[in-house]
Amino acid sequence: MLKTFDAPKADPVDPAFRRDVLAGLAEPIPAIPARWLYDRRGSELFDDITRLSSYYPTRTETALLDAKMPEIAARVGKGGAVVEFGAGSATKIRLLVDAIAATAYVPIDISGDYLRDSAAQLDADLPDLAVYPVEADFTKTVALPAGIEGMPRLGFFPGSTIGNFVPSSATDLLYNFRATLGTGARLLIGMDRVKPVDRLIAAYDDPEGVTAEFNRNLLTRINRELNGDIPVDAFAHEARWNDMLARIEMHLVATRDVSFTVEGERFSFAKGRSIHTENSHKYGPRGGRLLLLAGGWTPIAEWNAPEDDFALILAEA
Numbered sequence: 001m002l003k004t005f006d007a008p009k010a011d012p013v014d015p016a017f018r019r020d021v022l023a024g025l026a027e028p029i030p031a032i033p034a035r036w037l038y039d040r041r042g043s044e045l046f047d048d049i050t051r052l053s054s055y056y057p058t059r060t061e062t063a064l065l066d067a068k069m070p071e072i073a074a075r076v077g078k079g080g081a082v083v084e085f086g087a088g089s090a091t092k093i094r095l096l097v098d099a100i101a102a103t104a105y106v107p108i109d110i111s112g113d114y115l116r117d118s119a120a121q122l123d124a125d126l127p128d129l130a131v132y133p134v135e136a137d138f139t140k141t142v143a144l145p146a147g148i149e150g151m152p153r154l155g156f157f158p159g160s161t162i163g164n165f166v167p168s169s170a171t172d173l174l175y176n177f178r179a180t181l182g183t184g185a186r187l188l189i190g191m192d193r194v195k196p197v198d199r200l201i202a203a204y205d206d207p208e209g210v211t212a213e214f215n216r217n218l219l220t221r222i223n224r225e226l227n228g229d230i231p232v233d234a235f236a237h238e239a240r241w242n243d244m245l246a247r248i249e250m251h252l253v254a255t256r257d258v259s260f261t262v263e264g265e266r267f268s269f270a271k272g273r274s275i276h277t278e279n280s281h282k283y284g285p286r287g288g289r290l291l292l293l294a295g296g297w298t299p300i301a302e303w304n305a306p307e308d309d310f311a312l313i314l315a316e317a
């Protein structure tokens with residue numbers, strides 16, 4: 001049964017977007033937080049990315065979940081509530097709630113419309129599952145619905161979304177998951193692995209140009225929502241491997257000298273200067289487990305995709 005509630009309609013232009021963009025463009029090394037890539041169009045483009053042949057993470061993680069589900073279910077136990085941080089993975093959540101015969105599903109997402117659509121879909125398909133969508137920022141501690149009180153809790157954080165956070169924020173995030181779920185809870189988390197640089201670059205700079213469009217859509221969004229006049233065609237998508245920090249970085253690089261305004265403020269970019277738009281950290285086996293430990297979670301089991309391309313780790317609070 002679907003449990004909904006009336007939430008206030010979101011402001012069309014988030015004041016935090018305005019702040020982040022104006023402050024980010026003025027920094028000595030310009031950077032805008034990755035969460036702003038995901039407006040309606042950005043989310044559609046990300047969905048297209050997950051189906052590209054060079055973008056291996058989504059299909060690899062889904063196949064891993066599917067293949068290892070009996071083992072995962074044996075470790076997790078049957079029943080209980082699955083709490084998903086973000087609500088972007090209908091296929092993956094179906095595999096999980098089916099395999100462990102979950103009693104309740106609590107998707108937590110900041111985007112209310114998206115949340116309600118996906119919750120309604122799951123509710124229609126699985127009438128025995130109690131679905132409690134929670135519209136909230138999962139990077140903070142979230143109050144869980146009273147309906148799941150007393151149930152064992154499994155947090156689910158797939159997609160290597162943890163990689164979007166620098167390690168110091170990632171440990172804060174993991175601590176907040178622990179505060180949200182409570183002691184004794186479990187967490188099943190997906191992490192992308194370090195691998196040969198050519199494969200990493202191909203995944204974030206596909207020949208079809210979808211990731212480039214996804215990245216440049218941020219500029220289109222700024223122009224639309226923040227009265228900008230950024231010449232979008234003057235910025236090129238670039239995916240860089242930062243070996244010291246073990247991460248892919250997405251940048252928008254000025255291909256010529258440009259000057260533009262956003263909300264009446266002027267910014268100038270010399271040719272070659274970039275706006276850093278996303279980090280995607282990759283973890284080896286030790287690094288991944290250490291990150292969990294540093295965030296208050298003890299790893300208890302790990303499953304690896306063929307060639308160690310991707311990992312699912314089960315941890316206990």
Ligand code: AVJ
Pocket residue numbers: 049057159160161162163164203204211278279280
């Ligand atoms: C949303 C974190 C899963 O980092 O791989 C994909 C985002 N950016 N291509 C990732 C992304 C460019 C993606 N995650």
